[in-house]
Amino acid sequence: MQKLSKEYNEEDYLMLSGIQHFYFCKRQWCLIHIENIWADNQATKEGEYLHEKVDNPLLNETRKDVFYSRGIPVVSKTLGFSGILDMVEFHKSSTGIPVKGREGLWEPIIIEYKRGKEKKDQRDIVQLVAEVICLEEGLGCEIKYSYLFYDKIKKRQKVEITLKLRDLVYELSESMHQFFEKHETSQAENYKSCSRCSLYDLCLPRMTKKKVNVKNYIKNRIEEEE
Ligand code: SF4
Incomplete structure (x- = not known):
């Protein structure tokens, strides 16, 4: 399990x-x-x-060899994050961890609920991996995989929690803390999906778009036309 030496104070935790x-x-x-x-x-x-619908902690359930826990608060000192998990499934397993009030050993697997369907990028995946790191720190265990559940297609997407994804999440968290410390707002990029962003009218992406390097712009256009 990867661990960075850096640790954040509670007052610096981000969502x-x-x-x-x-x-x-x-x-x-x-x-x-x-x-x-x-x-x-x-x-x-x-x-x-x-x-x-999912986060209600009163909706905990138990079935044979698996129980479900919803709305679990978690923190990670190494990411400097705090949040609430949608749902954790605990499966009875000889390689699991002890859970207070239950016999045997249990393997935790996170289920993060998302609207719509699987995304082309990794935005949902990085959130799930950050949740895994938080839960691992809280329970003192390693979680090898977890799931995203998409409500539109009613399908689970299994996500292996690889070292590469963990590294990406640590890079993102570090960058988030740097922006937050500097109190600096990034300039807009002209994303294709801006028109579907709820902040579009407040962001005004075309007016705050990053300035294009003119030399590179001309060079790219010439290369495109060749
Ligand atoms: S409208 Fe602004 S905040 Fe929204 S995606 Fe575009 S650049 Fe980002």
Whole structure:
């Protein structure tokens, strides 16, 4: 299991779920978490409703050789994150860990609920991996895989928690803390998905878009035309 020597103080913890925004668009994360700007659209409302249904900690269930725990608060000192997990499945396993009040050993597997279907990028995956690192620190165990569950297609996507993904999550968390410490908001990029972003009218991406290097722009256009 990878562990970085750096540890954050509790007062510096950032919201775990923010890593998906940061991966998708740094500016979106900065607007939400540094400038405290938020606006809802249909997608954010649907996501909120989905998590309200899942996060209720009173909905814990037990079945044979597996029990479910919902709405679990977690923190990670090494990522400097805190958050709440949608659902953790505990499977009875000889390679698991002891759980207070239950006989035997149990292997934890996180299920993160998402609206829609699998994304082309890794924004949901980095959130799940960050959740795994948090739960590992809390329980003192290693989690080899977990799942994303997409409500539109009613399908689980298995995610192997590789060293490469763990490294990516640590890189992202470090960058998030740097932005937060400097209180600096990233400039907009002209993303194709900006039109579907709930912050579009507040962000004004075309007006705040990164300046293009003119030399590179001309060079690229000449290369494209050759
Ligand atoms: S409108 Fe585009 S650049 Fe602005 S926050 Fe949303 S995704 Fe990012």
